[in-house]
Amino acid sequence: MPIVSRSTDPRISVIGTGYLGATHAVCMAELGFDVIGVDIDTRRVRRLSAGEVPFYEPGLEALLRKNLEAGRLTFTGSLAEAVERADVHFVCVGTPQRPDSGAADLRHVDAAVSGLITAGLGPDDLVVGKSTVPAGTATRLAARLAAGAPGAELAWNPEFLREGFAVDDTLRPDRLVFGVAPRGMAERRLRAVYAQMIGDDVPVVVTDLTTAELVKVAANAFLATKISFINAMAEVCEATGGDVVELAGALAHDARIGHRFLQAGIGFGGGCLPKDIRAFQAHADELGVGRALAFLGEVDAVNIRARARAVALTREVLGDSPANRTVGVLGAAFKPNSDDIRDSPALEVAEALRRAGAHVSVYDPAAVENGRACHPNLCFADSVVGAVAGAEVVLVLTEWHEFRELDPAVLRPHVARPVVIDGRGALDPHRWRAAGWTYRALGRPPR
Incomplete structure (x- = not known):
């Protein structure tokens, strides 16, 4: 995507430089805009200004340094500086x-x-909300703007980033949603910000403020429901002797269902899906339509049960007593290509086994530092071999490419018992069994 910069381009500020804000600021600068990022966390401002991304996201740090050097991107702790230098504020x-x-x-x-x-x-x-908020928040904030800054406009432009793919999702999104008030100038100005993407045929959905807010939470609720559905089917398969992988494969042939996110395992985590479905349900209760979203409570419960079922399966393969048994855990981040451990199913399973008396050692390609800081009672290794050394069972709980490509024959001499629990459906069971391992997974019969 070519960089085009003109003196008439919008000047952009990004308020908040956490995962979403830092990514958005860097990518807007990559599009050629002059961008200033604002944060009350002075340490974060210093790190970003020095070209250091304070979290793991492939490709982002290189773009940060490139745009700092080009002079298109700066960071500050001052909102006044942002207001002075910019006219579109995300x-x-x-x-x-x-x-x-x-x-x-x-x-x-x-x-x-x-x-x-x-x-x-x-x-x-123009103030542009990208944060995930309950429906009605934008209308309330628009009224506050009208009273406190007459003439300034509010729009809502929800984000749909996937951790590990955030740069591509920002620069090449599958759609752009513009929530705008009628008869304002917000749509025109947002089209100027995203002109290069629109020129590359990215679809634009223009709607009202409330619908734009609902798009994000509805998308997350649907995704969470699909993940929990296949995990619920895994529970049924365990009770009946069915195979959830074969079931999902058959379902995926139906174009109305598709194959994406029909991978049974230990469920979703992170800083978005769990809290967003709970907030959506809570807001529905406030609106008096709680029954419409009551199913999200069971979506959440299925997700939590998947973690407990992984612990139960581990107990089963250990003869029901994890106490003083050695367990190797591969994965700490809630998903691959990220160091994010918020509501991590992998770490919850690891902690549950530790509390049951097991000696647990965890390895993750990116999240060891964060894991150690938040879970000081767990042991963390600096390699796969270090994590599984002497293990009586190995749990693969985050589907990193490194773990998918492990050679089970090479790994086998390092463990006490060649037993693997595939918590993400990431491994080839035939390959592991051929190398002499006992392979177990949620929703799959032992064979």
Whole structure:
């Protein structure tokens, strides 16, 4: 995608430089815009300004350094500087789950918009929300803008990033959603920001503010439901002797269903899906339509049960007692190509086995440092061999390419018993069994 920069281009600020914000800021600069990223975390600002991404995301650090050197990208802790230098302001702050309920905590979003107003937001400025919020939040914030910064507009442009593919998802999205108020200039200005993508035939959906907010949470709810559906089928297969992999393969031939995300395993985690489906359900309750989304409670419950079932399967292969048994765990991040351990199913399984008395050693290609910081009672190894040395069972709990490509024959001499539990459907069972391993997986009969 060619970089085109003109003096009439929008000048962009990105409020919040966590995973979403840092990625968005870097990619907007890569498109040729002058971009300033803003964060109250001074350490994060220093690291980004020095060309260091404070999380693992393939390809992002190289683009960060490239655009810092080109002078298109800077970082600051000052909202006033952002308001002075930019006219399109993307709000990319976090909306975590509230500690007292499943609802979304909107304090950071509210603070970002209030801070922009206080910093002197001008009548020609556009504030663009990208954070995941309950429906109705944008309408409320638009009213606040109208009162505090007359003439400034609000739009909602939800993000659909996949960790591990965030650069490509930002520069080459599968669609752009513009939530805008009628008769405003927001759509025209968003089209200017995304002109290169639109020129490459990326579909644009223009809708109202509320529908744009719903697109993101509905997409996450549908994805979570599909993942939990196949994990529910794995439970049924375990009760009946069926094979969930063969079942999923047969379902996938139906074009209405497809094959994506029909991979049974220990379920989803991370900083988005779990908290977003809970917030969606909580907001539906507030609106008086909780029954419409009541099924999301079971989606969440199926997901949590998948982790417990992995622990139960490990107990089974160990003869029901993990105490003083050696367990090797491959995977700590909630998904591959990421160092994100938020609500990580892999680490929850590892911790449950440790609490049951097992000696657990964990290895992950990117998330060892984060895992060690948050789970100091677990042992972390610096290699696959280090994690599985002397293990009586090996659990593959994050589907990194490195783990998919392991040679079971080479690994076998390092373990005490050649037993593997494939928690992600990532391994070829025929290959592992041919190398002398006992292969087990959720929803699959022992053979």
